[in-house]
Amino acid sequence: xxxxxxxxxxxxxxxxxxxxxxxxxxxxxxxxxxxxxxxxxxxxxxxxxxxxxxxxxxxxxxxxxxxxxxxxxxxxxxxxxxxxxxxxxxxxxxxxxxxxxxxxxxxxxxxxx
Amino acid sequence: xxxxxxxxxxxxxxxxxxxxxxxxxxxxxxxxxxxxxxxxxxxxxxxxxxxxxxxxxxxxxxxxxxxxxxxxxxxxxxxxxxxxxxxxxxxxxxxxxxxxxxxxxxxxxxxxxxxxxxxxxxxxxxxxxxxxxxxxxxxxxxxx
Ligand SMILES: Nc1ncnc2c1ncn2[C@@H]1O[C@H](COP(=O)(O)OP(=O)(O)O)[C@@H](O)[C@H]1O
Ligand SMILES: [Mg+2]
Numbered sequence: 001x002x003x004x005x006x007x008x009x010x011x012x013x014x015x016x017x018x019x020x021x022x023x024x025x026x027x028x029x030x031x032x033x034x035x036x037x038x039x040x041x042x043x044x045x046x047x048x049x050x051x052x053x054x055x056x057x058x059x060x061x062x063x064x065x066x067x068x069x070x071x072x073x074x075x076x077x078x079x080x081x082x083x084x085x086x087x088x089x090x091x092x093x094x095x096x097x098x099x100x101x102x103x104x105x106x107x108x109x110x111x112x113x
Numbered sequence: 114x115x116x117x118x119x120x121x122x123x124x125x126x127x128x129x130x131x132x133x134x135x136x137x138x139x140x141x142x143x144x145x146x147x148x149x150x151x152x153x154x155x156x157x158x159x160x161x162x163x164x165x166x167x168x169x170x171x172x173x174x175x176x177x178x179x180x181x182x183x184x185x186x187x188x189x190x191x192x193x194x195x196x197x198x199x200x201x202x203x204x205x206x207x208x209x210x211x212x213x214x215x216x217x218x219x220x221x222x223x224x225x226x227x228x229x230x231x232x233x234x235x236x237x238x239x240x241x242x243x244x245x246x247x248x249x250x251x252x253x254x255x256x257x
Contacts, residue, residue, distance in 0.1 A: 021127050054157060059217060065211065066216075069211065088149075091226060092205060092219055
């Protein structure tokens with residue numbers, strides 16, 4: 001899993017490249033938790049290059065979103081889901097409570113709306 | 114065709130297993146959505162074996178059988194780790210607010226929903242056996 005980041009105003013766009021499974025989920029969680037500890041609270045997760053996600057990946061996303069929304073600190077919003085990955089979000093029921101966007105721009109925009 | 118493989122209880126095994134499953138599914142002729150369902154189910158079951166069963170001890174192994182036949186695939190995991198506790202399926206509540214969602218317990222739910230047959234048992238020697246099977250939809254088989 002390759003993790004890169006870009007900054008736009010107060011939003012950090014985190015781009016993942018690779019499988020988001022039990023072998024890589026810890027790295028993603030650590031990366032996000034470091035930024036949160038630096039008081040960064042607005043994230044867009046660009047998943048264009050994630051061909052696969054398991055419940056281990058969903059667990060990290062849910063844990064981080066819970067943390068960020070506590071006291072209305074911020075949020076992590078998701079963009080660019082591949083078709084099979086989008087299905088995993090759907091059957092988990094998490095698509096009802098997460099901010100899922102077509103592309104990073106609309107996800108970034110949503111923070112200023 | 115039957116393949117029997119051994120893997121160490123290391124999450125680094127998962128991507129290799131995923132590749133092998135996708136390859137076997139393609140040979141059966143599953144469509145991309147079905148392949149995604151099967152890959153997820155096998156990955157969740159193997160993740161559980163590695164983490165819950167074998168405690169991520171890379172010196173311990175588990176066995177994976179992949180049986181691909183006309184119109185169906187069967188996957189069996191053999192593992193001699195700690196016994197299943199309950200393995201009850203927690204139904205995720207899609208209407209619950211975020212704070213009430215639990216961060217675990219989706220793996221078995223996915224498997225039960227995506228595969229046609231799921232079975233787990235322990236044999237006389239204490240080996241845990243987790244078996245799952247998925248068939249291609251009938252209308253697809255017939256048009257071949
Ligand atoms: N191979 C296994 N060996 C022992 N216990 C297992 C195994 N697979 C599943 N379990 C038990 O079933 C529970 C539910 O599994 P799962 O739905 O994948 O959720 P999670 O792995 O997130 O806890 C696990 O927490 C574990 O207690
Ligand atoms: Mg699991």
